[in-house]
Amino acid sequence: MEILNPKQHKAAILIASGKPKKEAAKTVGASAQTVSKWLGNPEFVALINKTKREMMEETRDMLRGNLITATETINELLKIGKNEKVRFEAAKFLIEATGIITPDIGLWDTGPQTVEEVENEMIQKGIMPSDISD
Numbered sequence: 001m002e003i004l005n006p007k008q009h010k011a012a013i014l015i016a017s018g019k020p021k022k023e024a025a026k027t028v029g030a031s032a033q034t035v036s037k038w039l040g041n042p043e044f045v046a047l048i049n050k051t052k053r054e055m056m057e058e059t060r061d062m063l064r065g066n067l068i069t070a071t072e073t074i075n076e077l078l079k080i081g082k083n084e085k086v087r088f089e090a091a092k093f094l095i096e097a098t099g100i101i102t103p104d105i106g107l108w109d110t111g112p113q114t115v116e117e118v119e120n121e122m123i124q125k126g127i128m129p130s131d132i133s134d
Helices: 006-016 021-028 032-038 042-065 067-080 085-098 115-124
Strands: none
Touching: 006 021, 006 032, 006 042, 021 032, 042 067, 042 115, 067 085
């Protein structure tokens, strides 16, 4: 098992945060080609996926924190019967986004979380995992 160097670690976090590969490379002082090579490293990919999952869980928890307010808004709108479509749609979105009334969907699927899972997925896709540590 390879330990990621600080540049790889920071680049993985940036990519997981939604930064383009080229921007992550520039930020850590590496080339885009180097970051592309790192994407062949199961440890690097696993860190990206694990970080994405943690970010999604944190976001979901924040949304859940507003679930009572959203539910109260829906109840209020239903009781008073006024046409406040914008508020209703916002409340509806908040409830759906928490996954309370809808099953987990692709949004929450951030990929394999362990090195072994990443390696297995790569092999299934016909990609050979590499041990590049530039």
